[in-house]
Amino acid sequence: MRVTRLYENKKPVISMEFFPPRNDEATQTFSKTIDELAGLKPDYMSITFGAGGSTRDGSYQTVNELMVVKKQPTVAYIAGYGLGPEEITDVLDKYQSLGVKTIFVIRGDKPREDKLTPHPQSFAHASEMIAFIKQRYDFTLGCAGYPEGHVEAISLEKDIEYLKCKVDNGAEYVVAQYFYDNAFFFDYVEKCRAAGVSVPIIPGIMPVYTVKMTKMLSNVCGSSIPVNLQNSLDAVDADNKGAVLKLGIDFATEQCRGLLKEGVAGLHFYTMDRSYSTTEILNNLKAEKLL
Numbered sequence: 001m002r003v004t005r006l007y008e009n010k011k012p013v014i015s016m017e018f019f020p021p022r023n024d025e026a027t028q029t030f031s032k033t034i035d036e037l038a039g040l041k042p043d044y045m046s047i048t049f050g051a052g053g054s055t056r057d058g059s060y061q062t063v064n065e066l067m068v069v070k071k072q073p074t075v076a077y078i079a080g081y082g083l084g085p086e087e088i089t090d091v092l093d094k095y096q097s098l099g100v101k102t103i104f105v106i107r108g109d110k111p112r113e114d115k116l117t118p119h120p121q122s123f124a125h126a127s128e129m130i131a132f133i134k135q136r137y138d139f140t141l142g143c144a145g146y147p148e149g150h151v152e153a154i155s156l157e158k159d160i161e162y163l164k165c166k167v168d169n170g171a172e173y174v175v176a177q178y179f180y181d182n183a184f185f186f187d188y189v190e191k192c193r194a195a196g197v198s199v200p201i202i203p204g205i206m207p208v209y210t211v212k213m214t215k216m217l218s219n220v221c222g223s224s225i226p227v228n229l230q231n232s233l234d235a236v237d238a239d240n241k242g243a244v245l246k247l248g249i250d251f252a253t254e255q256c257r258g259l260l261k262e263g264v265a266g267l268h269f270y271t272m273d274r275s276y277s278t279t280e281i282l283n284n285l286k287a288e289k290l291l
């Protein structure tokens, strides 16, 4: 499945992102989660890849399970951090033989407690890796964009210049880091278009799953928490799981309403391998005939 064909032919395209389960217990739950979410008929599912190759086998097995066993249209990710060219082609050859047609290419980050010495020929930036892959494979390639600017970026403008390099080198669609204020996304798309980035740019949706996770990820990912969400997070009982999930579902549903009203090409859900919130949000949007 080539993701670009979906973006050409359907609007909005619904996609869901997962990471490979970390142990046997998580694998059991994962299978159930996928079956539940597959019932909502997403247009595709995607599987992340641990930087430094840390989930190399798990990512491969999970892509295999989704694509071959569960027959879901699947996108495989590759994060280049630390890997040499041959390690990258080894991963890609395996995905190619599974029948994967779309690869999402990211640089990845140095894992916090990682002792891995990066391969001397590892790629410094995703744009270089995209050029490398494009010259060797017939995959459709995607890349990441950052509506609030990447955490290391000198400026949003410079970050968009580098996004343009990724697209010029062969990326055919962009999935955006999540944000909680749609204004960041709309402004970002406008700036990307002005900079000559004409491929689909897909908003990423990260429902609030727990208060702690939301605050922690906000710092790591550079996705700011607006005052209205911060007030709700301050007011909710963080130990009341049901109340926190409801807050997240309501907030994300409202965000999706606003995005769909502006005619976005798709919605990409960061599921964190959980089914409940994404299911509720999509059901809310379906009930309002927005999907």
Ligand SMILES: Cc1cc2nc3c(=O)[nH]c(=O)nc-3n(C[C@H](O)[C@H](O)[C@H](O)COP(=O)(O)OP(=O)(O)OC[C@H]3O[C@@H](n4cnc5c(N)ncnc54)[C@H](O)[C@@H]3O)c2cc1C
Pocket: 047, 048, 049, 050, 051, 077, 078, 079, 105, 106, 107, 108, 109, 124, 125, 126, 127, 144, 145, 150, 151, 152, 153, 154, 158, 159, 162, 166, 175, 176, 177, 178, 204
């Ligand atoms: C949708 C999505 C999915 C993700 N999935 C994964 C995953 O599966 N595994 C994982 O490990 N991580 C994942 N990440 C996180 C990602 O790896 C990190 O955000 C990482 O820090 C940057 O990756 P990138 O591909 O955007 O890097 P790049 O495009 O290389 O950009 C990284 C930084 O370098 C700057 N830059 C880019 N090119 C140049 C240049 N030529 N010269 C100087 N500076 C430059 C950019 O402005 C930016 O600040 C994902 C992120 C998103 C948004």
